[in-house]
Amino acid sequence: MQDTDVKNLVSLNLAFVRKKLGKTQQEFADAIGATRPNIGSYEEGRATPPLHTIIAISNLTGYSIDALLTIDIKNEESNN
Numbered sequence: 437m438q439d440t441d442v443k444n445l446v447s448l449n450l451a452f453v454r455k456k457l458g459k460t461q462q463e464f465a466d467a468i469g470a471t472r473p474n475i476g477s478y479e480e481g482r483a484t485p486p487l488h489t490i491i492a493i494s495n496l497t498g499y500s501i502d503a504l505l506t507i508d509i510k511n512e513e514s515n516n
Contacts, residue, residue: 442505446490447481452510453497454479468492 454464454475461475470489477483485493494501503509 443481443484445505445508446484447479449499449504449507449509450475450485450493451479453493453499453504457497464496467496 454461457464459467461479462472464470465472465475468489469492470485474483474485474489478485478489490501490504493499494504497504499509503512
């Protein structure tokens, strides 16, 4: 898997799980110890969150780090 693939999946998954939790970007950022502009950058694919942020997202959402980085969670859940 290439870096651009990971960045795209993280971008898609982050937006999906945040919205699934019913949180604004600011609320999500506060919950994981990030900033709202960072969340926007991650969701738009302009930046990739650092490992500690991915761990915080995993802890908050209950999705594994593996799932956040390697599968399209929204597509996977709609197929189940």
